[in-house]
Every structure is written in C-alpha cells, then in structure tokens.
Amino acid sequence: MMIEKNKEKIVSLGLRSAIRKGVQLLVILAVVSACARNSRAQTQTASIDFDATTRVFRMDAAKVSYVLGLNEAGELQTLYWGKRLPKSDRFSAAKQTGASAFEMPVSTTPQEFVGWGGGLFVEPDLKITFPDGNRDLVLKYASHSLDGNRLFIVMKDIQLEVYVTLEYELDAETGILRRSATIENRTKESFTIEQVASGTWNLPRGTDYRLRYLTGRWAAEFNVQQQLVRPGKTVLESRRGTTGAQNNPWFAIDRAGENDPEHGDVWFGALGWSGSWQITVEQDQLQQVRVTGGMNAFDFSYVLKSGERFQTPYFYGGYSEEGIGGASRLMHSLEVDSILPHHPKPKLRPVLYNSWEATAFDVDEAGQLALADKAANLGIERFVMDDGWFGERKNDHAGLGDWWVNRQKFPHGLKPLIDKLHSLNMDFGLWVEPEMVNPDSELYRKHPDWVLNFPGRPRTEGRNQLVLNLARPDVRAYVFGFLDKLLNENDIAFLKWDYNRNWSEPGWPAVPPAEEKNVYVDFTRNFYSILAELRQKHPQVEIESCSGGGSRVDLGVMQYTDEVWPSDNTDAFDRLSIQNGFTYAYTPGAMMAWVTDSPTWVNQRSLSLEYRFLSSMQGSLGIGANLNKWTPEDFAKAKQMIAEYKQIRETVQRGALYRLISPEQNSEQSVTETVSRDGRQAVTFAFLHSSHEFYPFPRVFLRGLQPDAVYSIKAFAGRLAEDTPAQASGAYWMQRGIDVDLRGDFQDAAFTLARQ
Numbered sequence: 001m002m003i004e005k006n007k008e009k010i011v012s013l014g015l016r017s018a019i020r021k022g023v024q025l026l027v028i029l030a031v032v033s034a035c036a037r038n039s040r041a042q043t044q045t046a047s048i049d050f051d052a053t054t055r056v057f058r059m060d061a062a063k064v065s066y067v068l069g070l071n072e073a074g075e076l077q078t079l080y081w082g083k084r085l086p087k088s089d090r091f092s093a094a095k096q097t098g099a100s101a102f103e104m105p106v107s108t109t110p111q112e113f114v115g116w117g118g119g120l121f122v123e124p125d126l127k128i129t130f131p132d133g134n135r136d137l138v139l140k141y142a143s144h145s146l147d148g149n150r151l152f153i154v155m156k157d158i159q160l161e162v163y164v165t166l167e168y169e170l171d172a173e174t175g176i177l178r179r180s181a182t183i184e185n186r187t188k189e190s191f192t193i194e195q196v197a198s199g200t201w202n203l204p205r206g207t208d209y210r211l212r213y214l215t216g217r218w219a220a221e222f223n224v225q226q227q228l229v230r231p232g233k234t235v236l237e238s239r240r241g242t243t244g245a246q247n248n249p250w251f252a253i254d255r256a257g258e259n260d261p262e263h264g265d266v267w268f269g270a271l272g273w274s275g276s277w278q279i280t281v282e283q284d285q286l287q288q289v290r291v292t293g294g295m296n297a298f299d300f301s302y303v304l305k306s307g308e309r310f311q312t313p314y315f316y317g318g319y320s321e322e323g324i325g326g327a328s329r330l331m332h333s334l335e336v337d338s339i340l341p342h343h344p345k346p347k348l349r350p351v352l353y354n355s356w357e358a359t360a361f362d363v364d365e366a367g368q369l370a371l372a373d374k375a376a377n378l379g380i381e382r383f384v385m386d387d388g389w390f391g392e393r394k395n396d397h398a399g400l401g402d403w404w405v406n407r408q409k410f411p412h413g414l415k416p417l418i419d420k421l422h423s424l425n426m427d428f429g430l431w432v433e434p435e436m437v438n439p440d441s442e443l444y445r446k447h448p449d450w451v452l453n454f455p456g457r458p459r460t461e462g463r464n465q466l467v468l469n470l471a472r473p474d475v476r477a478y479v480f481g482f483l484d485k486l487l488n489e490n491d492i493a494f495l496k497w498d499y500n501r502n503w504s505e506p507g508w509p510a511v512p513p514a515e516e517k518n519v520y521v522d523f524t525r526n527f528y529s530i531l532a533e534l535r536q537k538h539p540q541v542e543i544e545s546c547s548g549g550g551s552r553v554d555l556g557v558m559q560y561t562d563e564v565w566p567s568d569n570t571d572a573f574d575r576l577s578i579q580n581g582f583t584y585a586y587t588p589g590a591m592m593a594w595v596t597d598s599p600t601w602v603n604q605r606s607l608s609l610e611y612r613f614l615s616s617m618q619g620s621l622g623i624g625a626n627l628n629k630w631t632p633e634d635f636a637k638a639k640q641m642i643a644e645y646k647q648i649r650e651t652v653q654r655g656a657l658y659r660l661i662s663p664e665q666n667s668e669q670s671v672t673e674t675v676s677r678d679g680r681q682a683v684t685f686a687f688l689h690s691s692h693e694f695y696p697f698p699r700v701f702l703r704g705l706q707p708d709a710v711y712s713i714k715a716f717a718g719r720l721a722e723d724t725p726a727q728a729s730g731a732y733w734m735q736r737g738i739d740v741d742l743r744g745d746f747q748d749a750a751f752t753l754a755r756q
C-alpha cells in the first residue's frame, strides 16, 4: 500500500544521467519536534543524503549513522553502521569485496539485499523460480527517491522485469531503521518466490562478537541466551505458523567480553511478523557478520502473479553505544512512541482482574458478579472474563468456534454483568480465541473444510482443537463478523485474543496446489487486517495478544494490540526471569503481569503476597487470584499495593529501565530501576532468592539520575539500611549507592526516589 502511494515519487535517477545533470547532494532534513513526542525526547534530527559523485547514501538519526554505497557492479553495499559520525566525514565510493576464484564477489561483498544468482553462497534475501525454469536473479540499482525520513531504492534484475523497492525509514528519536522490501512482478507470467527476507544487516567486520537471543516454550518464555558468533550460521526461527516461543524474532550482538550492561557497542534488531519467520546470523568466509531476516524459507513459497506486488514484513535495526541496557531502552521508546496503537501516547494499562486461575472454565453470572464486587474494592479498573462463557464450552474439548453466549451460564446475556461492572467503575474485557475450532462444535460440523488440512490425511489436534484457515476469504469474513457482532451488541472495552496451538498439516486444498503455500503469508495478513478493521470500527476497544502465554509477541502484532501476555507461568519468582528476558526486546508498558495465588500451580512454591505484587508491578499490573479465598489482610495489602502501583504506573510503563542486577545465570538477586521520562521519579524493585553465609545484599547503585539534583527516598516495601539518608544527590545514590536490608528466602523490597 505504502509503496503504491510513493511509486509516482520514485524518480528514476539512472546513475549516469544523475551525474550528468550534476545532482550533487540531495538532502532531506526531518526535524521532529520534541513537543509532538514527549517531554523526555530532545529535538532530534534525521537526515538522508545522497552524494551523486561517490554514489553514497548516508542516513543520520539520533546517535546513529548508517551508510550505503553503490559499487561498480551496481550492487547496494553497506559501508557503515554505528555511532553517529561528524557530517564532515566523507565516505569513498563502495567497491566490491573479492577473495578468490572460489568466492565470487557477489558472495563476499556485504550487500543490503541480494538475489540468489550469479554465484551467491551466503543467505539470499530473495530467491525466485521463473516459469521457464530459470532460477537466476541478479539485482542491480535502478533508481531511488526520498520522502521525508524515508529512502526508497529500486533494484531490478539484469534482464527480467522484476523490481524490488527497498524502503528505509529512519526513526529520528532512536536512530532505529525500519526496513522492508517490495517485490514487483512486471513480467507477463506468474513466478514463485521461494525465499524472501526484508533485508540484511551487515556489521563491521570482526571476530569478537557475541549474539544474544531469546528462547523458550510454554510456561518458560523469554530465556536470554548468549553465544559467540563463529564462522557458520545460527538460525533463529519459527516454523509454527505463528511467532512461537521457541525463539522470539529479536537479536542483539555486542562485543564478547563486555560485561557492563550499560556500556559498549550493541547492534540489535527485531522482525515485525507473526507468521513463520527466520533470522540468520552468519559469519561468512571473510569474517563478515550478516543478519538476514524475513519469511521462514522452510516449506515456503508464494506465487506472485503478473502485475502483483509483495511487501515483506518490517525488519527493525538499531545501534546503541550504551550497552544492552541502552539497546533495550531504544526498543522500548520505539514501541511506545512509534509502534503500539495510539502512539506516541498509548494509553497507560489499567489494573485488571481476570478469574482464569480462580475459576478456569466455570464462569457464570453469579460467580463473576461476586468476584466483581471484591475486585472493585481493591481499586481494579478492568474486569476480564476469560475462557468458558460461550457455546458448549465446559472444558477445552468443545465449543471453540461457537461464539454465542452460553445461556445456561448467562441466562440474560452479558448485559447484567457489564452493567454491574460499570456501576462499580470498571470496564469489561472478554476472552476470545478467534482462529481456532474444536471438532466438537457447531462451526466444525458445518464447515469441516475451513481448517488447515491435507485432504485424506489425519488432522492433528493440539489442545483438542484445529486451526481455522484464516487465509480463506470466507473464514476471514466469519471471524471478523462474529467479533464485530460481539462488539456491537455488548459494551466491551477489551479483548484478550488468544491462540492456543501451533500449525500442523498446513494444507489449503481450496486453491491450486502451486498456491497452497501462500497460506504462510495470507493467514497472517488476514489476522492483521481483522485487527486493523476491528480497531477502526471500534476505536474504544483495546486488545491483548496472548498465545498459550507468550507465543505471539512481536513487533508485527504490537502494531495492533495494546498489550501482550508474556507467559502462563505466573509464579512470581519464575516471572522475574521471564520478564527480564521480555524487556530485552519489549516494553514493560505492554507486558501484562498478574498476581496469582500461592503456592502457585507451576512450582508449588509459596511466596508472600507482597513479593507477588512487586514482581508484577514491574510491568502492567493485573490480579488473577481467587478473591473468594483471600483473607481481610490480603485485601488490605492488595489495596495498598494497587494504590502504590497507580503512583508509579507511568514511570514503570513509560520510563527508562535499568537492569541493576539481572536474575540471569541463577543470580541470587534481581534488581530493576526505572526512571520516569520527566526524570522526577525513579522506582526500584529488589528481590532476594536466598541469602548465604551471612553475606549482605549487594549494594544497589542507581543509574540514570541527574547527579546534581536532590532526591528523597521512600521505601514502600521491605527495609532500607538504617543509615540511609532521607534525601541526597543523584550522584550520591549512583556512586555511594543504597543498602537494602534483605535476608532470608524470597525476600523483597521496593522504593521510590522523588526529585526535589
């Protein structure tokens, strides 16, 4: 769409003619006003220059420079990506990198986007099979254009009418680049895309890199992994049809041996795609590191008809000189200011209640009303009814697909419950799992052909359910239709949109066999388009992306959902690690975290209510406990903690996060600090797993304060050492630090600093 709009603007600047016309320098200056964003942001400039003499493109934004050049073969080559350089520094023209007769330059030259052809042995960005059997694709520069802080570079095959428009958009505040590629078939026949990426990030040549990435599974998402980047390739991927938890589409690369999380060069990126994806990190034959990301090539193909265009997902890439901490803060800023719905001012997350862990599928009017009364007393702002309210849903064996209110459980529909919630000053949220169907449902009995399947082959069930083929227009219409009706007929403020299994047998028998694999793309596109259309028709509705926990968290879905659910594991100690990993890539402002009962179902571990609250208060707070079992003391404590949370909510959800002590590698402690955007408040959470041999809790050295400003300190949980002054300078809190009086097992403390 976007490309189409800009197509007319793409001025063909055939290289020689550009030089003839004496085009010396094209400069676009995008000044982004600080007021338009937020008070933390300073006025930042983003600029894109093209030097027609050297044929070098240079992009500068925030603290980053990114430089590309057209080499003598017309390839687009990365020349620099890193710390912002003075404008006076000029880059010489790009030159192909050659090695030997066995390594053709197409393989050894660090290209931004390369087709598979002409002797390429590294990961291609695009591989096509043409109807005559040709599989050779050699892309060369054709033209470029500039539009504000966006650069479009058009590449074309040396013979065929295959065009690829590379789009670069610079984020002025963070220096993060957003890339995508649009493939256009201007030949007379269809061709088949067999592999396609959004682009390749090339790092400065080096052998001392360390890769960080996120792995996991149900109930154990967002584990942070580290490994050296060695010759060869590491593939991060999902083959599951959706994002998955096995890997999350994010990476960060820094220099091995850098131990300070707030110091050193870090190159990082994330893919905005909720279907099967892959990111390859490759150290090539000349010790160059390339990161290529896009559609997963396994079992992939996409038939692009004559005249059609295919736009890849966005691949975001950034650089920080402030270590991995700085890299994650840049990601958080980008998400809040440029990606989440209602950016640059997404709404703060309300404190919600959800009865899933308390009632499971046993929801009914009386039970939910009773819980609602109790929740309202605590200061809860949103009441969410989870699974079990529809069709013949008594357990996970039946009902998915039948999205009408179960009249035995709710004889008068949802209205009495919603009215009661409104009278208690809470709004209403509802659980749905739109892309799924149980074979035991009216929908499946009526439309058995609507699911992903290969005719005559078994249909493997996961959680007793099958996946509806959302790529089909009739399925898309059904899913949009029932959601639209639900939202029209009920005053619903929030949908928890769940997705509880991965794909199997991903056949689409209704289309010609050659086009069946288009499902990998069309499914996800329809998912996004339903979300977009619902949001447009029902702008007041907020949405959470949940997938049996955190299996659908990525920058693609976050364009359409206000929050995400990181894990079904609500054990507050396990959550410290899950949340720690989550925040490498994603903002705590979108991270739901519930306080649930103790001992938890996960580990049978007992934790104090205060500990459970503090763990959840590092994100977007929710309560998922069985309030029917709470004592008056529990209610009093919860009321106090929720009131405290409302005082720090904006800081936690929007501020700058510092991992003072990370819970990784079985650390006995975990400490986070967040400084508000206006710098007036900082909040610190400290957790002790278990103390040993009389050692005191490590001293906590704060970060991100103004050294000369005076801050007063207040603990709202746990105890600070007796000699802690009531107030001191930012320099004191950062250099002298704070002693927290923590001993024992599973202990906690939390305090705020307020700038005077």
Ligand code: GLA
Pocket (backbone or CB within 6 Å): 356, 386, 387, 431, 498, 500, 546, 547, 548, 549, 565, 568
């Ligand atoms: C998934 C979600 C849970 C809950 C159940 C309901 O597992 O992650 O939070 O909604 O489904 O069936």
